[in-house]
Amino acid sequence: TSFGYKEVREEDKSQLVGNVFSSVASNYDLMNDLMSGGLHRLWKDRLVSKLNPFPGMKHLDVAGGTGDVSFRILETINSIKRRATQDVLEDDLQEETRIYVCDINPNMLNVGKKGALERGLGEDKSLVWVEGDAEALSFDNNTMDGYTIAFGIRNVTHIEKVLAEAYSYDYYSFQVIPAVGELVTGDRGSYQYLVESIRRFPPQEKFASMIVEAGFQKVEYENLVGGVVSIHSGLKI
Ligand code: SAM
DSSP states (O other), X not given: OTTOOOOOOHHHHHHHHHHHHHHHGGGHHHHHHHXXXXXXXXXXXXXXXXXXXXXXXXXXXXXXXXXXXXHHHHHHHHHHHHHSOHHHHHHGGGSOOEEEEEESOHHHHHHHHHHHHHTTOTTOTTEEEEEOBTTBOOSOTTOBSEEEEESOGGGSSOHHXXXXXXXXXXXXXXXXXXXXXXXXXXXXXXXXXXXXXXXXXXXXXXXXXXXXXXXXXXXXXXXXGGGTEEEEEEEOO
């Protein structure tokens, strides 16, 4: 292809993705800022505001490596708690919040754990770090209130399997940001792979129909920056 990128056989993709994220892990946050001009921060804010997190929520953030989405969810919940009156605190807010940050790559999880410390969330028991594959998760069915996979769905081998897993774990909602945009990259192989994975990702309508096929209802998507990035969402009712 124009990227000088070889077709990847399915069985090689997980390994390739593993290598890519191990090699980019240490520079990940910087590259994210450079490649999106800092906009990924706003996109993640938007995702979390659509998710509408609540105290006591059980949430699964898949491909969550950096913790970027999970931190925002937890900070939103913590600020709701701070604003709540004592009465509400005693009744509704007793349920423990759990945000599971799940990623296949331990190096990316380490980036997240470091970020948690920097944000003062290192001791927060609500964050649970889990090494796991989006295509074969190991939680009980219907145990989560929400599921997000941000900039991760394009890295998986079988999108259908990931959506089926999302449907079985999620209690009612599902939000995804697949980066479908063309981002500026360096010339190294890892970034070539990332660009290629963006180019190959199905267009919004097609991806929305795959979410419907997985069983979700009220499937919608919102394009950001003219469709460079989009937030897909669906409910399990
Ligand atoms: N969600 C984070 C964010 O938005 O900052 C990280 C996104 S990063 C582009 C993609 C992540 O997906 C990497 O951390 C990678 O290790 C992870 N990943 C790739 N394939 C995966 C899979 N099959 N299961 C779980 N995580 C996976």
